[in-house]
Amino acid sequence: MSELPEPRIRTARTEDDDELALLDRLAWSPLHAVKPEPQPPYAPFFNERHAPEDCLVAELGDRLAGYVLLGFPTELDSNRHVRQIQGLAVAEEARGRGVGRALVRAAVDEARRRGARRITLRVLGHNTPARALYAAEGFVVEGVMPEEFLLDGAYVDDVVMGRYL
Numbered sequence: 001m002s003e004l005p006e007p008r009i010r011t012a013r014t015e016d017d018d019e020l021a022l023l024d025r026l027a028w029s030p031l032h033a034v035k036p037e038p039q040p041p042y043a044p045f046f047n048e049r050h051a052p053e054d055c056l057v058a059e060l061g062d063r064l065a066g067y068v069l070l071g072f073p074t075e076l077d078s079n080r081h082v083r084q085i086q087g088l089a090v091a092e093e094a095r096g097r098g099v100g101r102a103l104v105r106a107a108v109d110e111a112r113r114r115g116a117r118r119i120t121l122r123v124l125g126h127n128t129p130a131r132a133l134y135a136a137e138g139f140v141v142e143g144v145m146p147e148e149f150l151l152d153g154a155y156v157d158d159v160v161m162g163r164y165l
Helices: 014-026 099-113 128-136
Strands: 008-011 055-060 063-071 082-090 118-124 140-151 154-164
Touching: 008 099, 014 055, 014 063, 014 082, 055 099, 063 099, 082 099, 099 118, 099 128, 118 128, 118 140, 128 154
Parallel strands: 082 118
Antiparallel strands: 008 055, 055 063, 063 082, 118 154, 140 154
């Protein structure tokens, strides 16, 4: 049995847009999405909020296996020392292969490289796998917004997690 390759992490490129948009649509799940399932016509992946340099991608072989978006939590200069994970997705066929963990670690390293003191994220309370991954990577729950979202007829908490760099 051959050893599985480690995911290779790199900064996204403009030409990754179509593949990332497809990955984003295929990875959509009520477990983590607060927006409705994407429908045609599909929007481009990169936009005024997230440029290619804000996105790290994981490759397994010659295929994109996942991404993480890193941004600022607000537009205020007073919290430019904080970066926020604003999206994380792993292709179905790549799950369980360390892609998510590699992306979270890369986001932490990139935030630190960009001079951040802290990194934060928001995760739905019922998304147990994601919460466990973040906790294993040093993120702690810093707040809970009870019943912040009504998703598929159920109220779901929004959990704020963070860690110091």
